[in-house]
Amino acid sequence: MTLPWMEAVQQRLEQANVTERLGHAPLICGPAGLGKRALAEWLLARVLCLAPAGEAPCGKCRSCELLASGSHPDSFRLAIPEDKKEIPVDNVRGLIASLQLTPRIGPNRVGLIEPAEAMNRNAANALLKTLEEPAENAWLILVSHQPGRLPATIRSRCQKIVIRPPEPDAASAWMAERHPELDQADRARILTLAAGAPLAASALLADNGLEHGQQILDGLLKVASGGPVSAIAGEDWHAQPESSWHWLSTWMAAFMRQAQGMRGDALPEGFRLPRPVAPERLARLWEQALAGRRMASSAVRHDLLIGKWLLEWARSFTPER
């Protein structure tokens, strides 16, 4: 794994591992787009490796080979099933049972749950006993983008490993290597849009995510300049509700920062709204967009919700009567 901002935490985990002080339930948490999953996979491989070479899993032993081919019988991964929106209790019970089996390859077994906050209440409760009395030589790695959504009883039984975004210079250097086509100003802007998370910034470029963001910013400007909401509602924003709400909240946050005269702006150079909007109003719109995003995967009419939001946005630019 070559994520420079992870090196220090990898060394700490390695040290804990060789001195047998690695807790049985590390909880790797922090914002999305920093490489938490990659760190979890590294740790899983490191615990299972039969001939670790320094900090790295050797890549050659039977355990490493089985992991690479995706068929290691002592590693167990739990994610949200494709047809579900959360991790059900039965899947957690299955994982617990698997961790109690005798290891087949080496001395250890490892489970990995991501995203841990997707466990429903019953699922989390089922895990508690395992966390309290971990089986010998069984590890459970939890990865969470929103650890605050995990029950406190789970959090208190895990060893928290907090991953923070790298310093802007380090993030920019990593982006420069991966995206040599960008100049420094563009790198800085995209990193700001991705809240400083380099992998998230890189993903924005890969998925044409920026294009959608720009389209939404253009639409906001049209409405702010007196254009009818109906004209842009036809642009299918509701086809990708999560991305639309994400960008609406991102731009509201950017307008709030601009209104407060803050630097590090995510907005294109020289971008200005036709008239200033009160910060409280921007904050309310921002909160509504965040609420919309939380509902992105539920079966609500996002076209109606986004339309309603846009009417509220339009009202911000018409004189109060």
Ligand SMILES: [Zn+2]
């Ligand atoms: Zn190995």
